[in-house]
Amino acid sequence: MSSSVQRKRIRKTPEARRAEIVATAARIALTEGLECVTLRRVAEELSVRPGLISHYFPSAEDLVAEAFSAAALGELDTLLPARRPDGTPAQYLARYFALSSGEAYDDISRLWINARHLSRYRPVLRERVTRMELASDDRLETLILDGVARGEFRTDDARSAAIQILVVLDGLGAHANSDRTDRPPAVARLALSTAERALDLPPGTLDAPGATGTLPLEYSPTEAAEAAVPRGTAGVGAGLAAASVKGAGASASPASAAACPVDAAGDADG
Numbered sequence: 001m002s003s004s005v006q007r008k009r010i011r012k013t014p015e016a017r018r019a020e021i022v023a024t025a026a027r028i029a030l031t032e033g034l035e036c037v038t039l040r041r042v043a044e045e046l047s048v049r050p051g052l053i054s055h056y057f058p059s060a061e062d063l064v065a066e067a068f069s070a071a072a073l074g075e076l077d078t079l080l081p082a083r084r085p086d087g088t089p090a091q092y093l094a095r096y097f098a099l100s101s102g103e104a105y106d107d108i109s110r111l112w113i114n115a116r117h118l119s120r121y122r123p124v125l126r127e128r129v130t131r132m133e134l135a136s137d138d139r140l141e142t143l144i145l146d147g148v149a150r151g152e153f154r155t156d157d158a159r160s161a162a163i164q165i166l167v168v169l170d171g172l173g174a175h176a177n178s179d180r181t182d183r184p185p186a187v188a189r190l191a192l193s194t195a196e197r198a199l200d201l202p203p204g205t206l207d208a209p210g211a212t213g214t215l216p217l218e219y220s221p222t223e224a225a226e227a228a229v230p231r232g233t234a235g236v237g238a239g240l241a242a243a244s245v246k247g248a249g250a251s252a253s254p255a256s257a258a259a260c261p262v263d264a265a266g267d268a269d270g
Helices: 014-032 039-046 050-056 060-079 089-099 103-118 123-149 158-173 190-198 221-228 236-242 254-259
Strands: none
Touching (some): 014 050, 014 060, 014 103, 014 221, 060 089, 060 221, 089 123, 123 158, 158 190
């Protein structure tokens, strides 16, 4: 008689399975590009049949949009959290700028470049990009208004100040695929200078030693995306209405487009 014991297979709930699919798709989008988010590719990553992925996402376009939303919402909630119990508005703004540079932020910048390019041809994705841009404006405006109420910032138009900051950050982020080692200090600091001018802060305030207080300065786009994936059935898109991360447009990402060339309308298994 065989003494081996057959391992019992644990069946995941529909909510857990959907969350796993979206988190995997977001990771692929961040590391390889949205063109690489296909039903077949996600199935391979999860070692399941493509039919299982299509059960939750009959259209690959919906999966691409959900992957982008998870990554973008993760960025928003990490860099500009709605709840800020551990510091002042000025400290959270300084933290935002501290995290808006480096390799981790380059990954999310590339995703935005990628998404804005593809949204020309993909209406579902275009709607998500637009919603996340507005959520970004809202979240930064709220932070600025909090700072004004506390006497830390001074501006008569918090919305305009928020959009100015985001436009500059987007412009700098559009060079995420370029060598920026020779960028003049004034250009590298352009977003900070814009914020300090718009909010009537002395130059050097937002990147001075100790400007971020004791706030954490770690940021992983993939971990943030996974945390943004809801465990219910509604999906990331349904949570965007409650979100309060981006501004102006840019060009496509050559690296991801070359790695996974697909038809603009989606892949064959979608």
